[in-house]
């Protein structure tokens with residue numbers, strides 16, 4: 001596990017934002033800077049952390065962790081489906097094929113859980129027994145494992161609108177996907193989830209649920225895009241405590257990205273007003289947890305690349321500029 005002083009010395013070198021007009025048309029998400037040109041998309045993962053829909057701060061090595069976690073999973077699933085990756089020229093950067101995203105997120109759930117309005121458990125508690133075309137039995141308890149993992153698609157709403165959970169049937173009726181495409185994506189999503197479950201199980205981790213995005217390449221091939229099995233797109237629990245906590249009806253122990261969010265809430269920030277000053281120790285602990293998540297999920301050591309990230313990226317992207 002990484003040394004505290006390495007994280008501390010990186011506090012002044014985190015990656016906040018980039019500006020590379022030469023890389024192409026720019027699109028900035030909450031944490032990733034995307035540049036598109038000539039059929040490729042360069043995605044730079046910054047160290048920004050957002051919570052309560054606000055940009056809060058930067059966390060040392062967070063961008064590297066998220067980028068390299070996705071890299072680990074793209075590499076470990078490429079026999080199931082091709083992906084958008086062309087190369088990783090820098091620890092924080094992926095160069096990808098520019099694809100036409102399919103208008104759907106494929107969510108796979110192995111367990112019934114969650115507290116938000118879109119969660120399976122929330123729907124179930126309200127009496128829903130047909131969830132996105134999946135018939136759920138009576139008597140399920142919170143955090144219970146489904147007999148078989150289920151696929152619950154969600155439409156990718158235009159900016160401002162909310163994503164909507166739908167059944168495959170509805171996707172087909174609305175002509176968002178053909179029946180063949182939906183069946184193909186369902187099978188692939190279940191196979192990807194199964195692979196994720198097998199690999200994390202060796203680490204004592206449960207991949208609870210996750211979402212996948214797909215796109216079409218210029219030659220018409222459907223590939224996996226965006227990110228895969230990162231803490232931003234997935235939920236992870238600790239396997240050794242699962243059964244006991246489930247029977248005692250206690251919350252599961254999770255690999256969480258909520259540490260800073262919880263600190264903010266304790267300091268009376270839930271999205272309104274000014275973001276409180278975040279002490280270095282809190283940032284360092286947040287970084288340590290991201291790195292720990294990387295090591296727990298992959299079973300590999302994290303090689304922190306310290307120093308001035310923007311200078312390094314500029315050098316590593318030289319051939320694209």
Ligand SMILES: Nc1ncnc2c1ncn2[C@@H]1O[C@H](COP(=O)(O)OP(=O)(O)OP(=O)(O)O)[C@@H](O)[C@H]1O
Pocket residue numbers: 028029030031032033034041084096097098099100101213215225226
């Ligand atoms: N290879 C690709 N080709 C085309 N689009 C892609 C590719 N990979 C990812 N995308 C899409 O690019 C968009 C940008 O993603 P990004 O995560 O940076 O921002 P966002 O999803 O708009 O916001 P958020 O910060 O909430 O995730 C997403 O809609 C994603 O589906």
Ligand SMILES: [Mg+2]
Pocket residue numbers: 029
């Ligand atoms: Mg996104």
